[in-house]
Amino acid sequence: MPLLFCGGSEKQIRFLVDGLSKRGYPVSVYVESSVKELAKDEQDFVQTHSNVSFVFGNSSVAATKDKNLIVKYAAKITSLLKMMMLLRKEIKKNKVQQVMVTNLTGLMLLFFFKFYHCEVIYNERNPGDAVTSFMWRRFLLKRCNQLVCNSKAASQIMSQRLKRPVPVINNGVKLQDFSPCQQNEGPYQILVPARISKIKNQKVIIEAIAELKDEFNFQVIFAGTVEDNQYYEELLKRCDQLDIKKYVKFIGFTSNIKHYYLNSQLLILASYEEGTPNVLLESYMYGVPVLASNIPMNADCILRKDLLFSTDDSKELASKIKQSMKRSSEETLNILKENRDFVVNNYGEDRMVSDYVKILFN
Template sequence: MKKKIIFYIPSIEGGGVEKNLYLLIKYLPKQVGKIYIITANKKISNSKDIKYVCPNSGYWSKKNRIVKNLICIFLLIKNFWSSRAVILSFQSNLTSIIIAKILGFKIIIRLNTSLKKYLKNFFKRIIFKFFYSFSDVIIVNSKFFQKELNEVNLKSHLIYNLNTYEKKNKELEFFKKFRGLKILNIGRLTDQKDQLTLIKGLDILKRKNINFRCGIIGRGSFKSKLVSKIKSLNLEKNIKLVGFKYYAEQYISKSDIFVLSSKFEGLPNVLIESQKYGVPIISSNCPTGPNEILMSGRLGELFPVGNYSILANKLFNFSKNKKILKVKSLKAKKYLKRFDPIINSKKYSKLILKEYEKL
């Protein structure tokens, strides 16, 4: 009987998590078995080795995460009640752990974002450790992330994000024919991504008489707050929220510098993608990932989370002398093998097959 591997991802939103999902499916060796993707999003075309288990209509795609999770639980029980399978969870890990134990499946958890918001609270630490101790394998995507789990005595496997290089170059309309400094930010418009810090830093940059434009690619609940801040600082001509873009990384190469302003991350793909294109990077030194990707500042610039003054100074220095950061960005290409999709997919395969043998 062919092995069944279930990828659990209730909400497919087009971000870094989803990109890693698709790359993993693409590069996983065929011997791992038949792959099923459980999601509440609209049905996507199946292939010989991949089957989507999801609603036929797009109705549920617009619902919140809780509803999507309930739909996925129903689909999982309905389709796999009497099966032997390994679940690889990309979202809603607590739910997937519970349902896996009920069904007698092996459960592999992939953590995507720093756990600082859980581990700082005593009661949350206890709850987190209790539930996650029932997982069979925990995968993290950075060494710093591993240290966070070590704090609550949970063992984990380090597998870096998968990434490939597809050289496609597009330029934002906002950048075309503009000869000043072109700054790019990609991320959901949320508190986590903290574009407010970027906007405040750019206000200082404008007052230093630097000619720049900043394009922010993404969508999210903070859009109105960001628009309001841009207007209040009279930065409408300098900053533009350009909305969501499929394959947003294609726009990186036509920018002069990429800025990540997040409060916390996992291992941000946008920094790896910027390195692929040789574009200089300034990033917040948030947990986890940026420091590791940029090798403590050897491959790019880091600034303290939320410190827009230091961010502004780094952007100002770059505008006056681009050479230092450009040298760092060229050096970064030498370290991209860490994110090789073939190497890292084999690591996933090894863990999946090992757990399947235990069923």
């Protein structure tokens, strides 16, 4: 995995590592960043899971992001060779028999793993389109021992293109006490928990709230790592142009996202693309109403279709926000109860770990 803490995919892997560790299964985890770069949360996670074998690489590739092609590819090759050396040592030391990979880097090492007699499981954390769009990727995927994904949409795409069944293992969500959101004194708080990236489409939210700035007292919290600095600067500039800076707050990554869930009256997920929308499921647990972009992955998790909006239609989103703000307490509570039941029945964390145990340990 690239990092221990970054986005929804990393959180799911942490859930899995934690669950396997508690059940006493032997686990090795390769992390592409170096041990020197670990943040406090990452250090705590590693120390808490002392029975897990963590292997750390380096982030030299990330450091060459803005360099020329020769420098980039030299860094990638060097990093890949180092990764292979570390993985070879780990495989031999702990007699690894199965390897689960979640990205293209891991998929490219398919025959390396097979050389050391490891079964390879490819775990798709995205919609399944990009990874099956090229012949060489399909070639490698077909030669994996097992394939899994985390959404029905991804399963449909991959199964059709690869001509083999790709089962779904739903993401896991920590079960919480039911605590429906309450409108506190002060501004109506809207939470947008997603990394700052064009694919997460924060721009449409900024355009939508500009439509409402003269009608309501509200604050929008953008919580997520800045993945695309240029896009982040565009968002800040657009806030300035629309004169909404006082309504908007970018807080970056936070390990205390629970605080923001519990103090928000609405969550918005405007993505162009998702694997499984974890933040929707988490908001259901915390009792927060949601609005989401009308893409297949979100639609699978939204029980009431009037809570979906077109990805680039800021006026429609503004109208949906207004409807949510004016919805009665009784109707809101009914929606929240439906949402919670949906998560409890389909997305429990223990159920997810159990499903992976069946695959990994037969």
